Amino acid sequence: MRGRQLTAASLLGLLQLIVVATLALAGPDDDTHAAPVTVVAPPVVSSTVVDRVNALPGRPVDAVALSSRSVALESVRGGRSVAAIVVDLRRETDAVYVAGANGSRLNGVLARQVAAVEASYGRTVRVWDLVPARSGDGGHRYVYVLTGIGMLVGLLSAVVITWHEGPRAPTLVRGIRRLVVNTAVAVVAGGVMATFAAGYYDAPFALWWLVTALTVLAGATTTLALESLFGVYGIGVATTVLVLAAAPLVTLVHPLLLPQPWVTVTSWLPHGAALIAGTNVAYFNGEQVLRPVLVLAAWSAISIMTNVVARRELRRESTATG
DSSP states (O other): HHHHHHHHHHHHHHHHHHHHHHHHHHHOOSSSSSSEEEEEHHHHHHHHHHHHHHHHHTOOOOEESSOOOHHHHHHTTTTOOOOOEEOOSSSSEEEEOGGGOOOOOHEEEEHHHHHHHHHTTOOOOOOOOOOOOOOOOOGGHHHHHHHHHHHHHHHHHHHHHHHHOOOSSHHHHHHHHHHHHHHHHHHHHHHHHHHHHHHHHOHHHHHHHHHHHHHHHHHHHHHHHHHHHHHGGHHHHHHHOOOOOOOHHHTTOGGSSSTTOOOOOGGGGGGHHHHEEEEEEESSSTTTHHHHHHHHHHHHHHHHHHHHHHHHHHHHHHHHHH
């Protein structure tokens, strides 16, 4: 048993070092990564502008053409795109509409990228803010804080249960009891956070409660699922997944500015999904909240299934050795 524990501890330590080293070398990029952008321009130049924007080195922008200026602006207001470029051939200056809530750094990078393309045509751009951030909430920093608190509460909830009852539930009844306790913690803690968030952002309390409760529950169930696989070392693995892997977000950088692999992976991790969901509720009327909410729910559902399967396999092993 000691040999197995030593091997597990060594692998966990190596995993932690890999994550820390990756994060130490990684920093916010100077370009976006496939940022969704809409382009409204006369038919004679629309496809040319879109092709030129999409041909930028490294594909920082994923542009699509729209025929309606109002639809393009609503796309920015609803969070479906991060910018809308409106070309008016009667003028030498084109308009770039952004959401200030996404952060000045992201919008500055987008403006620079668009301006470089426009300059090649001898044109300039002017930036307009359609969704300004609330005072003191530049880059939706409080959504980052709420996400971090939710993940931490979920992790601590699982740790407390482990301290009282051990890393694994020996019976189905005790497993269900753990789930009930975690759910209760998620509902209560989520309600407290939702009360603050709904008041500050003037957004629906029920929607905020759903997001915050699922964030806490995903953190707790993921931790217990990893413990069912690795024993007490699962807490360390959970720390890697829920805390260390979230380090790029601690810098308050928009996910589209994160380097690879984080720009791709983040939205599928609990903290990334929670951040995206919270941002949509806070500033974009919750229009794009379904996908990240489903990601959070999937983490909890898969974690619960993992606990059930792990308990069954351990029972089979004990029966076979007994």
